[in-house]
Amino acid sequence: MMKMYRFLLFLLRDARSMMVLMVLTGLLAGLSSVGLLAVINKLINGAGATSELFAAAFIGLAVLKVVSNYLSQLLLVTFAQKTILNLGMDLCWKVVRAPYRTLERRGAHEILATLTDDTNAMAWAVNGLPGLAINVAILAGCSLYLAWLSWQAFLGVVLLAVLGLLGYRQLYNRVLRSSLAVRDSKGVLFEHFRSLTDGMKELMLHRGRRETFVDSDIRQAAEALRHHNLVTTKQYLTTDSWTQVLFYGLIGVILLLFPRLLSLSGESLTGYAFAMLYMIGPMWGLLGMVPTLSRGQVALEKIESLGLALDEGRREGGAERPVTHGTQCLEFSQASFSYDPKGEDERSFSLGPLDVTIRTGELVFIIGGNGSGKSTFVKVLTGLYLPQQGAVRLNGEAITPANQDWYRQHFAAVFSDFYLFKKLLGLDPALIESQADGWLKTLRIQHKVTIQDGEYSTINVSQGQRKRLALVTAMLEDRPFYVFDEWAADQDPQYKDVFYGELLPELRARGKGVIVVTHDDRYFHVGDRVLKLDEGKILETPNRAASTGSNRTPPMLKPVIRSSA
Secondary structure, three states: OHHHHHHHHHHOOOOHHHHHHHHHHHHHHHHHHHHHHHHHHHHHOOOOOOOHHHHHHHHHHHHHHHHHHHHHHHHHHHHHHHHHHHHHHHHHHHHHHOOHHHHHHHOHHHHHHHHHHHHHHHHHHHHOHHHHHHHHHHHHHHHHHHHHHOHHHHHHHHHHHHHHHHHHHHHHHHHHHHHHHHHHHHHHHHHHHHHHHHOHHHHHHOHHHHHHHHHHHHHHHHHHHHHHHHHHHHHHHHHHHHHHHHHHHHHHHHHHHHHHHOOOOHHHHHHHHHHHHHOHHHHHHHHHHHHHHHHHHHHHHHHHHHHHHHOOOOOOOOOOOOOOOOOOEEEEEEEEEEOOOOOOOOOOOEEEEEEEEEEOOOEEEEEOOOOOOHHHHHHHHOOOOOOOEEEEEEOOEEOOOOOHHHHHOOEEEEOOOOOOOOEOOOOOHHHHHHHHHHHHHHOOOOOOOOEEOOEEOOOOOOHHHHHHHHHHHHHHHOOOEEEEEOHHHHOOHHHHHHHHHHHHHHHHHOOOEEEEEOOOHHHHHHOOEEEEEEOOEEEEEOOHHHHHOOOOOOOOOOOHHHHHO
16 A cells, blocks of 8 residues: 555656645535535435525536536646656656666666556556546545434444455455566567567578467467466456445445444435445446556556666766867777676676777777677777776766766767667758768769658668668768778678778768778778777787878779769
């Protein structure tokens, strides 16, 4: 019950003034319902059947009931929608501000499940608050009416109700535990669904893998979810049946036992019967909200758990500082980063310690075999990871969580696992207007994609073409440093020639620092340096072309692309 109380407090934490209005309108709705019940009871028992006062009271209370119910519903729905909006936006901000390593540890499937399933469960719970408030007000008003009719009988009803609620609490706790199991099962099934879509090519190419995955993994997760849903439903129905037995037992005690033990008038007895019957609807409404509120409570715990995890450690800052332009010097000083081992048989991979300097106006190639640490190096280089030992400095300033976001704004990157946004978000409209079409022509994709109103006309193109669009986006960012992680790996030779022979030298000529992770050794002579990573350590490889003073532009390259554009 304390968790449910905390859940309700969370929903009302940012709406104190609206909460007062909701309570007042809810009380009016409840009290007007009780007033109508009292007037009807008087009319049925013949008291004032022809009185104009009772007729006016009936009409006035009915109007007050309708108006207050409307206002209460409207206020609560407005509040509910604002709460869900703030909750979702707050969680999204936590995601984009969290350390990248934390996001990797939590996993995309858990974050997506929280943003979709948990926030949806919270929405259902919040949207049920209008009915919850009205029903509580009606039950409270009816209780006052019963106490007014006979306080002795009301004490007996309260005693029986408390005994029944003690049993109800035990049943409710079982429902809550089952709801937690349902939520966990949904998370597992969601992860399998993500594997189903992301691994479609691999599943199609291997019948055994496909059939085992669907018949075993997905079926097992779906069966577990079905089982926990059934258990939760059975426990909820048991709880509901217990409440019905308790409720009708109370009516039976009032009608059969109270007249023998207490001196109740006919009017009081009729009032008790009517009030108890009138309370059936609100009571069932409250019981119907139990599963929804339970799922909302579980969702809140998951959301808070993810939020606390995303807030772990030190927050990244420095976004308000402007990006430094001009000559830049990026320095690794005994910088190292290590992953924790995932299992007993796996050793921890460590990058570094690294001592390397990269300046603007320099073109550096990064090479190395699989598992040599290239991807980790790129993440540390771009500020997605902070070194655990040593330091990374920009123009002599050490990078810490306090200025990490500012540091990252100095980089434009196309990662090997890049994501392409259809909109050119956050870019200078004037720069898009003056340069975007030129880059599309240079990369020979203007016949398939255009830019209109700051977004690509389509991104439903091949992987190689999508990577070219990602390169266009990076060019329009106009950052001091550019990082390309295996950009040319799936490009045709003509686009490799453009990339290595034109774009990279042009970026260097514009004073940009260019770092390229690649295996294309036939283009190494274009760069200034080649750094080789081996088991997390950097070895600088002599650049034969640079040392002999040969022309950086290979003879095979022709300026036909740019001239034809």
